[in-house]
Amino acid sequence: MNDATDFAIIPDRKSIATVEREIRFFxxxxxxxxxxxxxxxxxxxxxxxxxxxxVLDPQETASLRAYFDDLLAQTFAAGKDSYSISSAHLKHARVWDLLSHPKIVAYVSDLLGENVIGWGSHFFCKMPGDGKRVDWHQDCSYWPLTPTKAVTVWLAIDDADLDNGGMEVYTGSHRHGLIDFDTTDEDSGNVLDQVVVDPEKYGEHRFTPIAAGQVSIHSDLLVHGSAPNQSDRRRCGLTLRYCPADVTAYLNWERKGVVVAGTAPQDRWPGATRPF
Structure with a gap:
């Protein structure tokens, strides 16, 4: 790992498996x-x-969409795909500022407490007719963090609904700890590489439509996923990841952290630098 922006979209599963973690819902x-x-x-x-x-008013939403349109064009020009813009707050000041957005941080602080770290940002963009899906999974299986107190804020850049591959969840599944999963290969059509089998055993299915400029929040233990975008409309969301400052990160992930509320121990979260 050469610098603070060099983090894989799908972390190494074997390395994460070596981290001793406390896995339960708090x-x-x-x-x-x-x-x-x-x-x-x-x-x-x-x-x-x-x-x-x-969170965002219509003008702010339109501005963010225009910003992402340009960023996506740059990404395609560099030969990368629409899912490749990860750890974006370490590379793009606009995303850093969204990670620190007062309205978002206020929601998260009510759930996590007064000392909060923002540590992740990843655009999940399904282009029109995109055949890829995000299979059922729990975020915590990808993250070398302990204890499992992290949350994801999903900021809609485009309207997300059933037709264009909006997120679906199994409410209550977060209370089952780490659920067994199968692995998939890169030819499976799964954006990630895991799938929880028979998720209906663990919660109640809910579809979660959301309008551009709004957010949803989900636990790192919640089983969720999304179907392929079968429509002629794009579906993009920016995932912003947070945890309380008493969480410990391993495998250099502490280098991604930004104190967005309160304070944090320097030896646990040394603090990343805002990009220009």
């Missing part, structure tokens, strides 16, 4: 949330999912 206890309601906190603990939540 319910939120927050008697005085700043932006979420107590009903939303209860829903989060029960379902492992929350959304949609408003």
């Amino acid at each position: 319910p939120t206890e927050n008697p005085a949330p700043s932006v979420l309601s107590q009903a939303q906190i209860e829903s989060w603990n029960r379902d492992g999912y929350l959304g949609p939540l408003d």
Whole structure:
């Protein structure tokens, strides 16, 4: 690994398997949330999912979409595909600022506490007619973090619905710890390389349509995925990843961390630098 921006989209599974982790769901206890309601906190603990939540207004959403259009064109020109823009906050100041967005951080802080690290950012962009899918999986199986307190904020750049491959979840599956999975190869059509078999055993299926400019939040233990984009419309979302500052990262992942709320121990999260 040569620098702080050199992180694989799919981390090495064998290396992550060597990390001793505490894997379980940690319910939120927050008697005085700043932006979420107590009903939303209860829903989060029960379902492992929350959304949609408003963040960007129409003008901000249009600006972000134009920015991504340009970034995607640059990515294609470099010979890369629409899923390859990962750890984007370490390379692009606009994404760094989204990771630190006050509205997003307020939602996350109500769930994780006053000291929060933003450590991940990845564009998941399904082009029109894209035959690729994201098979059922849990995020925590890809992350060398312990304990498993991380969350993903999914910021919609385009409207996401059933036709263009929007996200689907199994609510309640986050309460089952790490669920066994099979592996897939790069020719399978799966964007990732894992699939949880029989996910209906672990929760209740829910489709989660979301409008551009809104976010959803899900636990790192929630089983989720998405079907191929069968429409003539693009479906892009920016995943932003967060955890409390008491989480420990291994395999150099601490180098991706940004303190977005409160403080963090320097020996655990030394702090990345905002790109220009």
